[in-house]
Amino acid sequence: MYKDDKEYYESLPRKRIGVAALIFYKKMLLIIQPGYSSSWILPGGTVEYEESPLEALIREVQDELSLKIVPKDLIAVDYVANTDVKGEYLQLLFSTEDLTEEQAQSIEAKFYEVKSYRFMDFDEALPLLAPNIARRLQSLQDHPGEILYLENGKQNPIALLNL
Template identity: 35%
Template sequence: MVGYGSNVGFDDDMRAEGEPEQEFNPGIASRLPRKRVAGGLLFHDDAGRILMVEPVYKPTWDIPGGLAEDDESPLAACRREVREEMRLDIEPGRLLVVDWIPRHGVWRDGVMFIFDGGTLTAGQLDAVSLQADELSSYKFVTLDEAADHVRPSLERRLRAAVAALDSTVPAYLEFGRDVSES
């Protein structure tokens, strides 16, 4: 079991936290910053290519997954989005990357998580059915091919995720760059 996917223990953990604390300074909680949080799955095929999707709502490709809703973990968001957009019920594997991205235009800063989606089988690929108002296509590509269709920060994040497949620890990035190399 990964995380609280089936809420096993979650209710007990929430009860153990006790009553929520009251605001010492009324209104402070509503003034705290909000961040976007998203979870994505890095799927690959037997040749080592990665699965990319083509969203209908933006000009660049992405990996399957999406934004977390209020009170939803990045892992649960990833699982939900892949199920909704591709009709795949996949239990995400281990965490590969956490990447903080800065505000860009109208988009707030955010924290992006990539989990290992493993190798998709022929049967799983046959079951894919894209949600037409979200995705127009999907394909397996090399990292170099993906680079032609994603923003530079996502390319860096994807390269770190692929490298993390061969590591025992996830990578922590800021805007796609490993800050431990500084």
């Protein structure tokens, strides 16, 4: 039994939340290679304490690439199970306004955050991306225009029910 609401809520599990952005320039997807990994991923990062997911997305892309983005829509929520060193977390994927020529030319990868970045055709980027991200993007491609709930990058069968 808990003595009050505070004790009860402090006892509940905590999950990390990650955010990522689909950023396009001339129909090419922006992907990055983070400083801590050899994998390619989408720009974004972890939501900090008392920070909204949108605030985190804007901050992370600014920190990584010195790029100010304009988020548009939430396009996917992906529950990622505890299968590796990352543990379990929720990943929120947002679309953004396409970059202008000026924005694309102003990108400055901060080496401690990002080793490299590139713009690639969507389909050509998929094999380079970390497997969980590639699955997530493939699910989006299979269901264009929908907001998806995913588990480990795949559409959950319960989400397919027309309730």
